[in-house]
Amino acid sequence: MSTLTPEQGTPAPSWVKSSFSFANGNCVEVADLPxxxxxVRDSKDPHGLVLRFTPGEWDAFVGGVRNGEFxxxxxxxxxxxxxxxxxxxxxxxxxxxPSHSSRSPARxxx
Numbered sequence: 001m002s003t004l005t006p007e008q009g010t011p012a013p014s015w016v017k018s019s020f021s022f023a024n025g026n027c028v029e030v031a032d033l034p035x036x037x038x039x040v041r042d043s044k045d046p047h048g049l050v051l052r053f054t055p056g057e058w059d060a061f062v063g064g065v066r067n068g069e070f071x072x073x074x075x076x077x078x079x080x081x082x083x084x085x086x087x088x089x090x091x092x093x094x095x096x097x098p099s100h101s102s103r104s105p106a107r108x109x110x
Contacts, residue, residue: 015039015043016029029041036055
């Protein structure tokens with residue numbers, strides 16, 4: 001992955017936004033770039049930086065999305081589950097704190 005800055009003489013990519021994005025502004029846009037790369041940008045900042053992925057990187061990412069590997073990211077359900085897990089393990093009484101192994105099956109309740 002790398003960032004892309006606008007280059008003179010390069011045709012402008014045709015950016016596509018998900019049909020699930022509606023008009024709420026919480027979107028990313030995707031475009032085919034020269035050399036088979038795929039660009040991703042924040043739709044709220046169309047003149048900002050673009051993340052550029054190789055075809056292999058993009059295929060791996062899309063495959064993970066299709067398999068549901070990223071479903072827990074950015075959802076309120078995942079936050080609620082994380083808080084419930086921490087409270088079940090006796091964490092969080094003085095405020096939530098980062099825990100890298102909150103879902104580890106080897107931990108036992110205190």
